[in-house]
């Protein structure tokens with residue numbers, strides 16, 4: 523058992539009240555990891571109060587219910603922050619209200635949140651790390667816990683494309699221990715309505731691709747209405763534009779009416795993009811990043827930098843092959 527896992531298991535044992543948070547605008551890995559972790563702790567320690575918090579997302583209802591908590595009423599609580607490298611993007615909690623904060627994350631390190639942080643940017647997903655924790659610390663996983671963990675791993679690793687031998691070894695143990703039927707998990711992630719597929723065709727038709735291999739599309743509210751999808755659907759579709767010969771890096775922009783902000787989802791199969799995104803109020807992984815932009819005119823500045831990153835990447839690749 524690694525020392526971080528041992529320390530985390532010790533903290534769980536010590537605290538009666540435990541809250542598990544994740545990042546805003548969550549993806550399957552964020553929600554599945556917090557719900558699986560909560561359920562596994564409850565299974566091991568039924569008398570503890572364990573809550574998974576953050577804004578509920580309709581699309582992820584099948585993962586399990588999230589909890590509503592009045593932070594002011596918690597007594598000496600422990601906070602886990604999952605799948606979130608920076609304090610500003612933690613959803614729905616005030617870290618100052620907790621006796622101790624422990625981070626478990628697979629993003630490159632950003633903010634220190636507490637004395638105990640388990641950050642592994644080689645892990646495919648936070649669900650992979652929670653699986654490692656459960657197996658090493660000898661926690662049990664029910665079928666639904668295992669389903670959530672497997673689902674988070676396949677979502678964040680692009681069905682094991684961005685995974686390691688360790689990811690596969692952990693999944694093998696998870697499947698064996700919990701008798702997980704993986705054929706039941708994939709449809710939960712990949713089955714989708716026809717209007718969404720038509721919307722994806724619209725995006726494909728309208729992507730603007732530069733000679734350097736940067737593709738982008740700003741999605742208008744009217745289009746969202748026409749295809750009867752929600753603004754979040756554009757974000758989810760961004761992963762479907764990989765493996766296109768002419769495209770090295772791509773970005774989709776949708777407008778978040780609630781937060782009054784332009785949400786940019788960026789992916790790459792070439793240049794490192796999180797460093798570019800972080801200059802434009804964004805961040806993330808080297809090849810899967812995002813940014814939130816207030817003024818529409820600033821989107822083009824980000825696009826220009828991403829296009830330059832593609833140009834530089836192409837130049838380097840050419841030099842290497844000569």
Ligand code: AMP
Nearest residue numbers: 787788803804805806810811812813814
């Ligand atoms: P998304 O495109 O929303 O799936 O995000 C891809 C990755 O970028 C995830 O790891 C997010 O946590 C990260 N990310 C998205 N938006 C931001 C942002 N505004 N600031 C920092 N990281 C972000």
